[in-house]
Amino acid sequence: MAEVKLEACCQRTLKRMKQRMKSGRYLTGVLGGAQILTIFAGRGNLAQVPTAVNIANTDWDLFARAVGAVPRIARRAAAQDAGLHAFDHPTGELNKFWRDLYDSLS
DSSP: OOOOOOOHHHHHHHHHHHHHHHHHHHHHHHHHHHHHHHHHHOSGGGGGSOHHHHHHHSOHHHHHHHHHHHHHHHHHHHHHHHHHHHTTSOSHHHHHHHHHHHHHHO
């Protein structure tokens, strides 16, 4: 693809997309950290329960699905931004740029 000159609105959309992806990475890290904290610090009145019980009672499949879904959700949100922004440029190179970006994220 030839070099495309991005307008200010395009740069704002790219910045928003980048922020969505970055937030997804942070959320993945927070979920992992929160799970570790829950295991070792306990849940409310269960703080006296041994750590081994917390580990055994943790739904690891649900946890894996939740953590695994975060990057897909962030990517889908960024793709949606790109797809919607393509409507702001109905023709030309900018439209093609946004459609291609949408396709690559979808």
